[in-house]
Amino acid sequence: MAWVTWEPIRRQLCDRVGEEVALEAKLVYPAAHLPESPPRVLAHRCSHWADCNSMEGQACIWAGTHAEYDPFQFASAD
Numbered sequence: 641m642a643w644v645t646w647e648p649i650r651r652q653l654c655d656r657v658g659e660e661v662a663l664e665a666k667l668v669y670p671a672a673h674l675p676e677s678p679p680r681v682l683a684h685r686c687s688h689w690a691d692c693n694s695m696e697g698q699a700c701i702w703a704g705t706h707a708e709y710d711p712f713q714f715a716s717a718d
């Protein structure tokens with residue numbers, strides 16, 4: 641049976657919350673009888689998106705409130 645998990649793929653200090661946050665990918669791993677298939681990426685989110693959405697003003701693309709601002713744009717991969 642396939643299984644789904646969220647895994648951090650990049651980390652970045654975000655000025656909006658003043659701490660390190662993670663860009664996470666929602667991955668679907670294949671069933672055990674397909675061990676050579678790579679996981680598929682279904683979606684991305686920031687680890688602090690819910691906190692940001694409870695604050696006033698626009699946050700970023702990963703909070704869904706600012707389509708042109710990406711704090712992870714220059715972050716290196718984990």
Ligand code: SF4
Nearest residue numbers: 654686688692700703
């Ligand atoms: S959702 Fe965007 S603005 Fe908010 S903490 Fe994450 S990266 Fe920063």
